[in-house]
Amino acid sequence: MDNDPQFVHLHLHTEFSLLDGGNRIGQLAEYVKEQGMDTVAVTDHGNLFGAIAFYTAAKAAGIKPILGIEAYVAVGDRTERTQTGVADGGFHLVLLARNMTGWQNLLKLSSDSYANGFYYKPRMDRTTLSQWSEGLIAINGHLGSSLAHHLTSFAQTGDDRSYQAARAEALWHAQTFGPDENGEPSFYIEVQRHSVELQNRINPYLVQLARELSIPIVCDNDSHFMRPEDHDTHDTLICISMGKTKDDTARLTYPQELYVKSPAEMAELFADLPEALESTVRIANRCNVDLDFSSNYAPVVKPIIPPEDVPYTGGDRTKWYKAFCAQYELEPFDSTRDVDLDPEALHVACDTALSRLAEAGLVWRYGRDGITKDIRDRLQRELGILSEKGIAAYFLIVWDFVNWARQNGIPANARGSGVGTMVGYVLGLSNACPVQYGLLFERFTDPDRSEYPDIDIDICQDGRPKVIDYVRQKYGHVAQIITFGTLKARAAIKDVGRVMGMLPGETQRLANLIPDQLNITIDESLEAEPDLMEEYRTKPEVTQLLDTARRLEGQVRHAGVHAAGVVVATQPLDSIVPLSRPPGAGADSSDLVTQWDGPTVERVGLLKMDFLGLRTLSTLERCKQLVRESLSEEAIRTALGIDDPERDPLDLDMLGYTDPRVFELFQRGDTAGVFQFESGGMRRLLVEMQPDRLEDLIAANALYRPGPMDLIPDYNRRKHGQEPVPKVHPIVDRYTAETYGVMVYQEQVMQICHELGGDPAAPGIHADQSHLEEERGDHQRAAAGVY
Secondary structure: OOOOOOOOEOOEOEOOOOOOOOEOHHHHHHHHHHOOOOEEEEEEEOOOOOHHHHHHHHHHOOOEEEEEEEEEEOOOOOOOOOOOOOOOOOEEEEEEEOOHHHHHHHHHHHHHHHHOOOEOEOEEOHHHHHHOOOOEEEEEOOOOOHHHHHHHHHHHHOOHHHHHHHHHHHHHHHHHOOOOOOOOOOEEEEEOOOOOHHHHHHHHHHHHHHHHOOOOEEEOOOEOEOOHHHHHHHHHHHHHHHOOOOOOOOOOOOOOOOEOOOHHHHHHHOOOOHHHHHHHHHHHHHOOOOOOOOOOOOOOEEEEOOOOOOOOOOOOHHHHHHHHHHOOEEEEOOOOOOOOOOHHHHHHHHHHHHHHHHHHHHHHHHOOOOOOHHHHHHHHHHHHHHHHOOOHHHHHHHHHHHHHHHHOOOOEEEEHHHHHOHHHHHHOOOOOOOOOOOOOHHHHOOOOOOOOOOOEEEEEOOOHHHHHHHHHHHHOOEEEEEEEEEOOHHHHHHHHHHHOOOOHHHHHHHHHOOOOOOOOOHHHHHHHOHHHHHHHHHOHHHHHHHHHHHHHOOOEEEEEEEEEEEEEOOOOHHHOOOEEOOOOOOOOOOOOEEOOOHHHHHHOOOEEEEEEEEHHHHHHHHHHHHHHHHOOHHHHHHHHOOOOOOOOOOOHHHOOOOOHHHHHHHHOOOOOOOOOOOOHHHHHHHHHHOOOOHHHHHHHHHHOOOOHHHHHHHHHHHHOOOOOOOOOOHHHHHHOHHHOOOOOOHHHHHHHHHHHHOOOOOHHHHHHHHOHHHHHHHHHHHHHHHO
16 A cells, blocks of 8 residues: 555645636545545635635545645736736636645735736735745646746747746745745646646756756646546536537637546656655645634624713603614724723623613613513523623624614614514614514524524615625724525526527527426426426437536536625634625725635634615605605694604604504505515415404415415414314414414424423523513503504
């Protein structure tokens, strides 16, 4: 076994070299292991998109991951954006992280290349490479590199000036990436052997240059796909990328040898350069990056708390609470500057600010006389858990930008599990009383779970950019989150069909045979759709198309920007996560997005917040504006039956939910433009249900989705007395009473399971439910006096 050849792939592209690499991260590590290697590097073009996914998959497979990038290096200053015709997108340079310092420098280099160097490609330059070279190993020599550029010119012209330029280039790299702390070199000259004439012509000069300058040689294969038989699939991918068809003879084609070769194949290919093989192993042994996923970079704030709060003395409670909130300010905490601040003091200050804002919010929501012991107990229980888990600062930041939005006339409201918190309700993050509607704090965060929960915030679509800009300007270390689109079944069929030269109408016809089911695969479609299977069996061109599409299905196709996700941190983001430019952003745009997707940024310890742009909120604001412009305040008060002169009649935070005229609108199905109630199917459901209470509308929303849809007829028949509500068990019957014995909500499942099992893990569940009916009565009586 010791005599087996040793080799490590140090130049390899995955699917995150978008539409250029065909190696799937999920399969790569296992395949490398099968080929007798225990280490592999990933060097995607210009980015670190797949670094964490690769690191995780390799570790799971028992393979040592080497984190790297094939960088683009500008010929001159990376900030210059003038077309010269000479490597405008930059020369290629492989960079490998040798240690954590090198990894941190890769983050910096990659982020800066997008932020300041983007021109065709994200580019570094000599300045940034010199600044952030420590801990990196650089490899230069393949056809896209600066060395190859000069040596190609020398091979074609014989002009010694070109050779001397290559020599100077090699010396600069050797000096910039100098010997490490053990005297080992950090710059290598790269040699590849493929069926590419130019590469083979310059290879002798690369070896000559290395020996002249005493620079070590390393070989690699620039692997773009996994197996030899994957070449055609990868070729199709390149055609998709460039908008070409297979029969275009002038298009770019890749050598067939760019697969993940075995050590034996590489040893045979470089039998005359054994030191080049040995260099791969020496480099691999020196690259040791162990990532820590236990860090927490969640933002912290420095609250400015007024010495005294202004008490409520009567009048419009919303106006009072807005004025109350205006007294509180949050200053961002920066771990790189605020090194002298006591973390415990910050923690206490955040808890204090949140508690005082929440106490005032109780008065705003319930009035001085509407705060029962159970409501206050629930609030205190939640505040205690939030303090214990260190989430107070998170709530304060969300409150800050929601409060800023509302102060500036931009509607904002929470959705999802965050609605189940009393703290969120009294802070104005949501408008659903969790006691009245049986919403559980445990849906938001279990006391026994350590990860940060999500607070999803709907923001008026028109005002959303202003809110994000406010957060960016105030907290500084802020970025939106990248997403990656993949080739789904229909898209793969249409892309491959176009590459094969098929007419758009024909590929669309085949794509339409894919069943309308979320995330269905081509294999599943062939089983489910006889017409598609018939086409596959009887038409050779369709067989070829679907077979190729199946191999490409699921491949990462493009990058985008998450519709809502934003990260906020306490230190420069490029020290935690690499940043990139949003697709389509102009050269002067300062907007940046993370290079890692939402789950990944959360895994490395960043807090993701969701800023969801909602057109409905914009519509509501416009409607309010039209009403105010069209009617006098007296007419509005008369129409709404509101006599209190201190109360804004169009204050939607104080809205009532018992107006029969509104329910008549839903009963008619007259809900075009009403969020989540406007589809044809939903409108038919409303006509059949005839909702006459808010709980019916909530149930309709929850039931109208795959699976629960089957229970809609049971709900309607029982509601209309056409079928009795079955008796199952006293506990089950109690928790499903308001939904006529139909288990609609996750809260019902949690409550029933906890009570049937006698599980003490969520004590608040029982306390909240035991007072539910009593509290509903309180709210109805309070509503009668307020609205």
